[in-house]
Amino acid sequence: MGKGERTRKDIIDKAFLLAGDIGLEGLSLGALASEAGLSKSGLFAHFKSKEALQLAVIDDIGERVSEIIIRPALAEPRGEPRVRAFFERYIEWIANGRPGGGCIYMALCHEYDDRPGAVRDKLVAGQLEFSATLERLVRAAMDEGHFRADLDPRAFVFEFLGIEMAYQHRSKFLRLPEAHDYARAAFNGLIARSRVPTSPSSTE
Amino acid sequence: MGKGERTRKDIIDKAFLLAGDIGLEGLSLGALASEAGLSKSGLFAHFKSKEALQLAVIDDIGERVSEIIIRPALAEPRGEPRVRAFFERYIEWIANGRPGGGCIYMALCHEYDDRPGAVRDKLVAGQLEFSATLERLVRAAMDEGHFRADLDPRAFVFEFLGIEMAYQHRSKFLRLPEAHDYARAAFNGLIARSRVPTSPSSTE
């Protein structure tokens, strides 16, 4: 029984890596089976359909995100350090590529832009929850006086994710090495704009 | 002959729309053929392979981008209006979805993150050229004193594309209606930071 659970986890791990390369939909069960060291029919003993496997992979991604990004960030002091740790963990996840990272929600979405279904719903839910977590961090930093009170946390999240997306796209697809520096600089600018202003009176 | 050229353009138009929905790789020649009103084998009279068709579609996207985004932007006065027109046209392209827009490079890239080939190369080239055009606009605005001299044009382009990506992702996939406003606000912030400072001495 324990052995079986181990196999199931192995399959999800391999599927996680493959999905990072070719997406959740393009993932071939035959390729996954041979990668995980069993036959295609053996897969169906663990997952009753491709969709069930995809949903399991999305669950797994959520757990990885919690473990690798969210939990370590929450271990940091409240306010800017916590938001910054969130950024650092996130950028590191993207930069690592694989193993252990490399596939995050965003790369998997475009396949489902116009394709409704349980997989799409779960992807959307996962990302909304992720955004909400970051938004909560920012809101807490505002409440405790680390960020300016007139900041819009959702706008912050919007810009944050834009930076991460541009970083992922320009480093992984366009292979521009300077993307890393620009991402960090853009994030620093975002933080600077979000901090309470040091000079007391600056009216535009 | 003229008739043939017309048919070829029709096929590319349909392929452009289909690729916007399901990507360049997921595009099915059978679906495309029936959509364009000919048989699957009829396609091969116009394009000798799927790859040739994909390359033609990418060329077509480049022409559309020139026509719909770049050319109108260049008609605006130099400096901020030109950069702003670039942004407005781009955001409009994304918002339109279809017909006539909706498919832009970014949504097509993830399929080729780890798949080398002529299609990937052409996609990369198209995007680098697109980025270079925007970078040239920003650089000109700097040279003519509209933007601050210590601005990094590539960093500007990085943030610009990040905003557009976040907008596309959050409006088309997550269906968040506020994405439009946040994109515009983020762009205004980017412009404000890029302008020459009105208050003469601000060291920080």
Added chain:
DNA sequence: TGATTAAAAGCGACCGGTCGTGCTATTAAT
């Protein structure tokens, strides 16, 4: 301890379907 047995897991073969891609016959215009 060693034999029995039932269940769990894995395997190869195979199904219907779709894919990209060539070949061939038919059509239609010159």
Added chain:
DNA sequence: ATTAATAGCACGACCGGTCGCTTTTAATCA
């Protein structure tokens, strides 16, 4: 009659998924 273009069709490869059989595993009982 010639020729260019098209439709129909067959092909091999691959897809997600099913089925029946064999092997391994682990608990049971003598």
